[in-house]
């Protein structure tokens with residue numbers, strides 16, 4: 001089981017938990033902008049240190065967080081390795097640092113905020129868009145579902161990899177990608193059906 | 204009990220109206236416990252999904268207490284709850300309490316009360332201690348129990364359950380079955396478990412998209428067994 005922390009709320013009483021949802025999401029957005037705009041390895045390392053500090057402050061659990069970050073850690077290593085080979089170490093550090101700090105802060109936000117509050121905050125923020133035909137409640141729910149889909153897709157990916165391995169096809173990208181795509185779509189449709197059946201996307 | 208009426212209903216494959224997957228069917232379902240049995244691909248899920256408008260008929264109409272499942276879809280779905288085989292596709296929120304609270308969103312209760320009510324509902328099904336636990340970490344039986352709790356949270360009049368016990372072990376099958384059979388609601392149960400089917404008041408056997416038998420569950424089970432051994 002891939003128990004990803006993304007989309008997984010863990011109740012707590014730290015300052016990070018008690019911060020209102022709006023400011024929390026706004027901080028995350030500002031952090032994302034800063035990370036993308038500021039270049040160079042040193043700022044990337046500072047961002048990473050800041051994200052780690054907030055994670056520790058929120059006490060979301062070192063082991064669970066490490067487990068949640070593992071797939072991203074793998075991606076960051078691949079990207080950094082590529083940059084190291086093509087360009088040099090400063091860019092490698094920057095790419096890995098930026099990616100890890102962003103994902104880590106997103107993990108902290110989702111782990112310290114009840115999903116219901118996230119839906120409400122997004123719904124409120126999208127309220128002005130109602131006059132352009134956007135249904136704010138729907139946008140909130142869609143974003144919550146995307147968060148919840150991350151661990152699901154990781155689960156499906158690891159099952160697909162096992163199935164391909166069992167058939168000796170682990171080197172054939174088709175044996176991985178085709179079933180992964182089909183099963184992800186099937187899962188999305190089943191979730192859509194379930195939401196309709198529960199009357200959540202009606203009216 | 205609710206009045207579920209199918210009137211000259213046919214269902215065709217989506218995107219291909221030449222292929223019929225449910226032949227013309229007219230039914231009046233008013234019994235408290237109704238079983239749908241039949242082989243893989245016979246059309247059980249298709250018939251079940253018609254009952255709350257998840258599938259729309261190509262011809263004819265399906266009405267629940269005089270509400271049309273296509274025209275009054277939202278109202279029908281408030282009345283008819285649906286339990287799927289795989290609870291993973293039904294559970295959409297990260298924790299148990301949040302998932303039940305999601306069902307309560309349409310009740311317009313204030314948020315704090317929603318959560319309180321959700322925990323209360325979990326308690327009814329012996330799941331109160333799992334309120335803040337990740338849905339991912341539950342066992343299959345607990346997941347299905349939670350899925351049923353989420354459906355019952357809004358107090359529908361009818362529960363349609365499409366093979367709710369197929370993925371469960373004997374113990375959990377019994378637990379879910381006892382829960383369903385104990386409900387005040389009308390229950391339409393799709394199952395491969397003939398023992399469960401014979402606990403119902405009426406059973407329909409479906410074969411190749413048509414109703415091959417309709418009546419007493421014991422006779423239905425016998426007719427289904429016979430059709431398989433032929």
Ligand SMILES: Nc1ncnc2c1ncn2[C@@H]1O[C@H](COP(=O)(O)OP(=O)(O)OP(=O)(O)O)[C@@H](O)[C@H]1O
Nearest residue numbers: 216217224241242243244245246247248249250409
């Ligand atoms: N989306 C679809 N497109 C084409 N054919 C479909 C579609 N959905 C169902 N069918 C066909 O309709 C028939 C009935 O399907 P249905 O899912 O109702 O069967 P079932 O009795 O529930 O089977 P099972 O016991 O395997 O769940 C099957 O032959 C199936 O191939």
Ligand SMILES: [Mg+2]
Nearest residue numbers: 247248249365
């Ligand atoms: Mg089926």
